Amino acid sequence: MTKPIVETIDLHKTYMSGGRPLEVLKGVDLKVEEGEFMAIMGPSGSGKSTLLNMIGALDRPTSGEVHINGVNINKLNDNQVADLRNREIGFIFQFFNLIPRMDAQGNVELPMAIAGVSRGDRHKRAKELLGLVGLGDRADHKPSQLSGGEQQRVAIARALSNNPHILLADELTGNLDSRTGSEIMHLLRRLNEEEGKTFILITHDPAVGQQTDRLISFKDGIIEGEKKFKDLI
Amino acid sequence: MNPVDTLLIAFNGLKGRKFRFALNLVGILIGCAAITGLISITEGLQDSVTGQLNVFGPSNLIIMPGEIGSGMTMTGGSLNWRDLDIVSRVDYVKGVTPIIANKIAEYTINGRYFATDVYGVERAYKELNPNTELEEGRNFVQSDSAVVIVGANIAQPLDLDEPIVELGDRIKIAATVDDVEKELTLRVIGILKETGSSFGANLDDSIAIPLKTAQQLFETGNEFSYFLAQADSIDVVDEAAGGIEEKMGDRATVITAASAQEQVESILGTIQSVLGGIAGISLVVAGVGIINTMTVSVMERTKEIGTMKALGAKSLDVLMMFLTEAMLTGMIGGAIGAGFGYLLAGIIGSFIDLTTSSSIMLGFEVVVFAVATSIASGLYPAYRASNMNPVEALRHE
Numbered sequence A: 001m002t003k004p005i006v007e008t009i010d011l012h013k014t015y016m017s018g019g020r021p022l023e024v025l026k027g028v029d030l031k032v033e034e035g036e037f038m039a040i041m042g043p044s045g046s047g048k049s050t051l052l053n054m055i056g057a058l059d060r061p062t063s064g065e066v067h068i069n070g071v072n073i074n075k076l077n078d079n080q081v082a083d084l085r086n087r088e089i090g091f092i093f094q095f096f097n098l099i100p101r102m103d104a105q106g107n108v109e110l111p112m113a114i115a116g117v118s119r120g121d122r123h124k125r126a127k128e129l130l131g132l133v134g135l136g137d138r139a140d141h142k143p144s145q146l147s148g149g150e151q152q153r154v155a156i157a158r159a160l161s162n163n164p165h166i167l168l169a170d171e172l173t174g175n176l177d178s179r180t181g182s183e184i185m186h187l188l189r190r191l192n193e194e195e196g197k198t199f200i201l202i203t204h205d206p207a208v209g210q211q212t213d214r215l216i217s218f219k220d221g222i223i224e225g226e227k228k229f230k231d232l233i
Numbered sequence B: 001m002n003p004v005d006t007l008l009i010a011f012n013g014l015k016g017r018k019f020r021f022a023l024n025l026v027g028i029l030i031g032c033a034a035i036t037g038l039i040s041i042t043e044g045l046q047d048s049v050t051g052q053l054n055v056f057g058p059s060n061l062i063i064m065p066g067e068i069g070s071g072m073t074m075t076g077g078s079l080n081w082r083d084l085d086i087v088s089r090v091d092y093v094k095g096v097t098p099i100i101a102n103k104i105a106e107y108t109i110n111g112r113y114f115a116t117d118v119y120g121v122e123r124a125y126k127e128l129n130p131n132t133e134l135e136e137g138r139n140f141v142q143s144d145s146a147v148v149i150v151g152a153n154i155a156q157p158l159d160l161d162e163p164i165v166e167l168g169d170r171i172k173i174a175a176t177v178d179d180v181e182k183e184l185t186l187r188v189i190g191i192l193k194e195t196g197s198s199f200g201a202n203l204d205d206s207i208a209i210p211l212k213t214a215q216q217l218f219e220t221g222n223e224f225s226y227f228l229a230q231a232d233s234i235d236v237v238d239e240a241a242g243g244i245e246e247k248m249g250d251r252a253t254v255i256t257a258a259s260a261q262e263q264v265e266s267i268l269g270t271i272q273s274v275l276g277g278i279a280g281i282s283l284v285v286a287g288v289g290i291i292n293t294m295t296v297s298v299m300e301r302t303k304e305i306g307t308m309k310a311l312g313a314k315s316l317d318v319l320m321m322f323l324t325e326a327m328l329t330g331m332i333g334g335a336i337g338a339g340f341g342y343l344l345a346g347i348i349g350s351f352i353d354l355t356t357s358s359s360i361m362l363g364f365e366v367v368v369f370a371v372a373t374s375i376a377s378g379l380y381p382a383y384r385a386s387n388m389n390p391v392e393a394l395r396h397e
């Protein structure tokens, strides 16, 4: 078996809330192979977002390890972790989180600007990506001039801009109607199949869960079980 | 992140909050306009005073009756022939001459009415005041009585292309002494070169008549307005002044170019520090405004900062982004402020008839100062932004 692209080992996260420790992750062991298209489902407050933030190197575990591409991110300093997020991970948020002052083009270019990609290169790449998500003619539109589904497409283009291997999406269809939601799911599936991107989604929507290859059910800070819809080759 | 991109993003950030940016800009701008204006004006004043003092001559001394109290108020006394004798015997005094000043004469030329300052001086005046040079004609001689030497602007008023007074012309002047109007016809024997205004006397806009003539016309008796003296050399001006003060006691005050300059500079210095303090306070207020606006804007953009960090922005990138916003505010506010300051100085200068000193360097310094103030004000909010935990920032609604 190949080395997993994401691996968590006995992952614990404890928050202090109101002076009392609140154990949110209670030993999560998860392996994700490159090219997987998977989802995590579970009740509200079970710690799904907390887990995804650990995988995305946004937060550090209380104990346990997170390996991305075989690298233990506990061993990286803050700047190295930022670089990892910038190049290896693409975040897609429930509320899109586009920068309202920047047009679609500017939003898609942002991670590349952070990476120090030259102006000409990133302009070209952002155009390509906007074309890929079906918004080639909306490059100069501000987020406020776009529908929710269109904004989420811009956010997907942004997440892809530095060509990361891992895409993390927390409730990305949670704020969209079901038709738009399924269009977005088709787009993700296409990116998974055509470009081999690894997707880890968090969802409340069983319909979304069922479109993935593997569905993990999460409860009270631990993985409760998993269902495979498609056997990996 | 590349500095150009940081700048573009910061600029974009400011564009998105035009109104608050404008408020901050106005804050900085007022402070900078005040500072630029004040410095231009006070430096202009200094230049102009220094210019006047130079005209006065570095080895000259003016002996005024009475004492100069605080605030340059003259108190009592007068000078007479005996005083002149005393001063002339003081060591290092090369020469001294009495002057009758603060008199007005009226006359009419070609139907135009003039009222001008009249000085009563001796032949020695021209020798002791190095700045009186004749364009035409001659100095007074002992036997002169009904003659006059006129200033450059009297011979040819500034608004005319042709002289209205020429050598040999006769001018009938009138003076009111003790409510009685007296008339006197004077023959023009000399026309002075333009000297600019000189400390104690504006020679260009006045006329000079022989001392005896002035004494008779204005009935001044044995009293003179002041004496003009000259020291043997520049090096002994202070010794001469000390000697005169010692002999005259509190009946006279001696002014030299250096002491006058000192006086003026100390007054200007006080003005400058008071006004500079006010301008400084307005910049501090502007700085507090920036701290306030930026703190609010960091709070508002908490989620955006979280997003940026999720996209891979480093703490330093976020810090630089906000500091760049502060820097831009300072730079734009400072530049516009300096521009307004020049304008303000120009307008005020034209009102008080002063050539202000508005150097490019001053504007540059003001901009640097404004940028420094803004960056200092932005430091704390920018640090808070850069130090945010990305997860908490993203949870922020």
Ligand SMILES: Nc1ncnc2c1ncn2[C@@H]1O[C@H](COP(=O)(O)OP(=O)(O)OP(=O)(O)O)[C@@H](O)[C@H]1O
Binding pocket: A015, A016, A017, A022, A024, A042, A043, A044, A045, A046, A047, A048, A049, A050, A051, B392
């Ligand atoms: N910074 C924090 N400090 C204290 N408690 C926190 C913090 N972040 C999360 N929690 C708590 O941890 C628990 C899990 O939160 P998490 O956001 O991971 O849940 P979730 O499974 O994503 O829920 P949802 O489906 O509602 O998004 C919650 O009880 C939450 O209140």
Ligand SMILES: [Mg+2]
Binding pocket: A048, A049, A050, A170
């Ligand atoms: Mg969640």
